[in-house]
Amino acid sequence: MRKAIFPGSFDPITLGHEDIINRSIPLFDEIVIAIGVNAEKKYMFSLEERKHFINETFKDEPKVSVITYEGLTIDLCHKINANFILRGLRNPADFEFEKAIAHTNRRLSKIETVFLLTAASTSYISSSIVRDVIRNGGEYGMLVPEAVKVKLHKL
Secondary structure (H helix, E strand, C coil): CCEEEEEECCCCCCHHHHHHHHHHHHHCCEEEEEEECCCCCCCCCCHHHHHHHHHHHCCCCCCEEEEEECCCHHHHHHHHCCCEEEEEECCHHHHHHHHHHHHHHHHHHCCEEEEEECCCCCCCCCHHHHHHHHHCCCCCCCCCCHHHHHHHHHC
16 A cells, blocks of 8 residues: 655645645555644644644545644654655755655655655745735735635634
């Protein structure tokens, strides 16, 4: 069984994340979106909100599930028997950063990292950009899935 973890903070999930996940569905039998919890980090959205956004976005996709975790991603892989880590790459800086992590994970655990390039139409989107647009009252709708838009329109 090909089981992949797609780790991240997803604060919030973006159309870039959604694109990577949708394009990876044919590649894996199961994709676990793993929301990392970092007590040192200040999040815009609560853990429950981030889980809700992802669950709503993929509610009709049985191969996709969402969990939360603390600690090393490779430890989570071992715990849930995932043999791949899925990562999206937007630009050369992402590649250099992710390459070092992938090499370390492979050395420590033999778990393979699979990289997908983001679509050209979403390659400029990051959660930090989305948060900045939201904080400053900008139009964020073309950057995030419907579940995020619905939540923010209610506020």
